[in-house]
Amino acid sequence: MAKTKLTNTIRTERFMANEMTQADLAKRVGVTRQTILAIEAGRYSPSLEVAFKIARIFGKRVDDIFDYPEDITE
Amino acid sequence: MPKQEKIAWILGIGSLLIASHMAMELPGLLHVENGLVTSHDGLMRLCLKVIIAGIMFESIGEFIRRRPSDEVDTDERDEEIRATADRFGLWVFAALVTSSIFSLTGWQMAGVTSVEIPTMAASLILMMVTSNIGRHIAEIYHYRIA
Numbered sequence: 001m002a003k004t005k006l007t008n009t010i011r012t013e014r015f016m017a018n019e020m021t022q023a024d025l026a027k028r029v030g031v032t033r034q035t036i037l038a039i040e041a042g043r044y045s046p047s048l049e050v051a052f053k054i055a056r057i058f059g060k061r062v063d064d065i066f067d068y069p070e071d072i073t074e
Numbered sequence: 075m076p077k078q079e080k081i082a083w084i085l086g087i088g089s090l091l092i093a094s095h096m097a098m099e100l101p102g103l104l105h106v107e108n109g110l111v112t113s114h115d116g117l118m119r120l121c122l123k124v125i126i127a128g129i130m131f132e133s134i135g136e137f138i139r140r141r142p143s144d145e146v147d148t149d150e151r152d153e154e155i156r157a158t159a160d161r162f163g164l165w166v167f168a169a170l171v172t173s174s175i176f177s178l179t180g181w182q183m184a185g186v187t188s189v190e191i192p193t194m195a196a197s198l199i200l201m202m203v204t205s206n207i208g209r210h211i212a213e214i215y216h217y218r219i220a
Contacts, residue, residue, distance in 0.1 A: 031149040034076045034217075038151060047150050 004045040007067045011040050013058040029053045077147045078155075079217040081135050086210030088131040093203040096124050100196060109187035117192050121199050128203060155216040163209030170201040 014020045022040070026033040029050060038044035039054075046054070048062075055062045075083075103117045139148070174197060181189070 026146065030146055031151070032076055032146055035149050035151040044151055050150065 004042055005069060006045050007042065007069070008039065008065055009067075010036070010054065010065060013060070013065065017058060025054070025057065028057050076152075076217065077143075078139065078152045079214065081139055082159075082210050082213040082217065085131060085135045086207060086214060089128070089203055089207045089210060092124055092127050092131070093200065093207055096120065096196075096200050096203065100200065103196075104193060106186055109185055111181075111186055111189045111193050113190060113192045113196070117196055121192075121196050124199055124203065128206070132206075155213055158216060159209045159212040162212035163205045166208035167201060167205035170204060174201065 010025070014022070014025060022036045023033045026036045029036070030053070031050060035044065035046075035050075039046050039050075051062050051066055055065045058065065099116075099120050103114045103120060104111055105114075106112075178189075
């Protein structure tokens, strides 16, 4: 599993949501805390389903949370 | 340490112990006689012991892995890591089989003209256990480093 080019604002969103812990977010999404940690650190690209779940928890759209750099042509 | 990684460590160490036990016992059970690698009676017993131990270890690991729990302990990332590790294990196995075929040339040069089936079966089992170690190492690598 290569490091993903996908960036995200999960850490900021957690902070804004009453400093929600990774464990709380993991429980609500239905994944392990290690997966949330890996997504936040950019070491893992979540599936669309998980990405939508994370975005909905913060009341945002997927592209508000996740971003993929436009200059990458691969 | 997540539950899945703990299981990978336990199974990896278990496979390593099985493989090292087999690798240590194997040379004593084989001898070359008139250009033929022959085995002692204990070889099939060793193979059986290794197969049973391997199946037992993996079954216990699978049982712990699938045991229902209140918390989420397996998700899509774990599945992906397992699939990647399985692929790596298969590559290791393929590499070992290929290299053993080529090593037969070396055996021929050493004066061995043929190898009996139990010896080949034992080598195959050793390769399977070794590739299993590779699989668990790949799992641990993806949990720890990647």
